[in-house]
Amino acid sequence: MDHKKISIVCFSGEFDKMLAAYTIATGAAATNREVTMFFTFWGLNALKKERGRKAIGKDFLSRFFNWLMGGRSNLPLSRLNFGGMSPGLMSGMMRKNNVAQLDELMEAAAALGIRYFACEMSMHILGITKDDLIDDVQSVVGVATFLNESEDAHIIFI
DSSP states (O other): OOSOEEEEEEOOOOHHHHHHHHHHHHHHHHTTOEEEEEEOGGGGGGGBSOOSOOOOSSSHHHHHHHHHHOOGGGOOOSSOOGGGTHHHHHHHHHHHTTOOOHHHHHHHHHHTTOEEEEEHHHHHHHTOOGGGBOTTEEEEEOHHHHHHHTTTOEEEEO
16 A cells, blocks of 8 residues: 555544544644544534534434534633633643644645545434535545545544
């Protein structure tokens, strides 16, 4: 295999795990690896166009779940979330130390040509459509398509 490939499954909707996924993805792409990110279940929250709480979905439960998840502006820390204050505190610490913020990492991912796939099954369950997601999402795919696209890739689950 001449070109190294990495596929990252973004399952978690937690701020620190999303930072880790994007840090690995952009680092891999910057070192000439082909990178695919597959967003499923709570990971889809980071891809919503609406950054805050919005009741999107086709029925009451999906609208309620999407409102609770809250979009990229409401991603909690996996530990020590302190009632939702910790992501802001973490962002401040990152800025102070000149570390790229999540939005900056997402912009870098787009510039580096990282491919975004959204999980068709998760979207169906949560009542999300491709129109609800940022424009960087290339395709809505099932697991079989993701696995075919990730053949010969190192798969990382975050």
